[in-house]
Amino acid sequence: MRNIKLIISYNGSRYHGWQVQPNAVTIQDTMETALRRLTGEEPSLMASGRTDTGVHAIGQVANFFTSTAIPVQGFSKGLNSLLPADIAVLSAEEVAKDFHARKSAREKEYLYRIVFYEQRLPLLHDRAWVLRHRLDLEAMRLCAHHLVGCHDFSSFMASGSSVKTAQRTVSMIDIKRVVNQEYDLLGLEEIRIRVRSNGFLRYMVRNLVGFLVETGLGKRQAAEAVLVLEKRDRRAAGPCAPAGGLYLYKVFY
């Protein structure tokens, strides 16, 4: 048995997230269907973590075991010929038997994209959060500074989630301003927020981004982040940012 690690990119717009579920098309079941056709085996694909409905991936990682003799490069080519246009394997490699896409992951990094314009932007539909008002990046960075570290992130977890502990260590929140490439003609400003952590609670990045945006708009003070964390209550934080702006960016092993 060989253990194969895949790096996968997808446009999540058409899917009900990664995880297999009844009566809905997901990335996992689309991938497993392609694997089944390629290998003739009954596949079980383990990902670094779920992504929610409408969330994209640039570098999702998943692994599976196979007894086939297919050369490792054959998995990217073979799967890409069977997968729909909005999912692709960027690379495949054979890894040690004990590699587990989720359990072996040290950290994961998500990217969230925000652009500023007064109208809808068709080429960024479901790809970035379009806001009308500019944000105060210094306030957001100050707020991010309070959120980085080992905290109980209950206030940023989807209500109704059941987890043993909501304690996670966020090692980085990086906020960068660039000129958007699709609409460079408009001089469109884009803000890219990257959040790295040893684990993410459900909706955690989108809830963090929602709160950061509130501070960037001046609706909340950056230092309120400390109180919001202490409250451990979802209602204490801000709104949830839309799914379409979120990308699973990279998994660290």
Next chain:
Amino acid sequence: MRNIKLIISYNGSRYHGWQVQPNAVTIQDTMETALRRLTGEEPSLMASGRTDTGVHAIGQVANFFTSTAIPVQGFSKGLNSLLPADIAVLSAEEVAKDFHARKSAREKEYLYRIVFYEQRLPLLHDRAWVLRHRLDLEAMRLCAHHLVGCHDFSSFMASGSSVKTAQRTVSMIDIKRVVNQEYDLLGLEEIRIRVRSNGFLRYMVRNLVGFLVETGLGKRQAAEAVLVLEKRDRRAAGPCAPAGGLYLYKVFY
């Protein structure tokens, strides 16, 4: 009667181009349906030019006449509330009675996007031409130098087109290398080719890009451009680049 000029952006993937045609959904008829609902008038929308099936727009321009009292800003907001997510009005303004989106245009500029990777890239599907082999930009720029100017572009016109003259003046072919924003994690290289002309023949940009790519790959010599232009024969040039990488970028008045 007021004459209203719209700047329109769209993702052309779902459409059979701009121009109304029987039994196919086009940008123009989708726009005219929205205009009809907003104004109650029978609209006639004139664009700067057609775009083909699958071609996108960042700054398409169109105008129409209206007797309604709708304030000019109301056209962008009103139309955007009626249009699907892949079409939007970026701005609306009242212009002189004699403004005509096509006839008044001095020049138009198209953008073509090429990226380099060994696999399909889901987030760039139908948005950029994904090539496996890097291109020699200096050879392409040399070739572009031969193509700029006033020439008979018959060799770069879709075969079967009927036009009075294939003479056009290309004032700029700019070839720029950037790091792609969607896949910056991969350090993905993107080439952006912008072509500006006083008029475009059918498939002209895609045929010019196809030829430039052949020279970038070393399959053709840059100086062959001169011979290809002289031949006035579509078969003399290169392949046609895919529609999805092409964007109507800007119209100059």
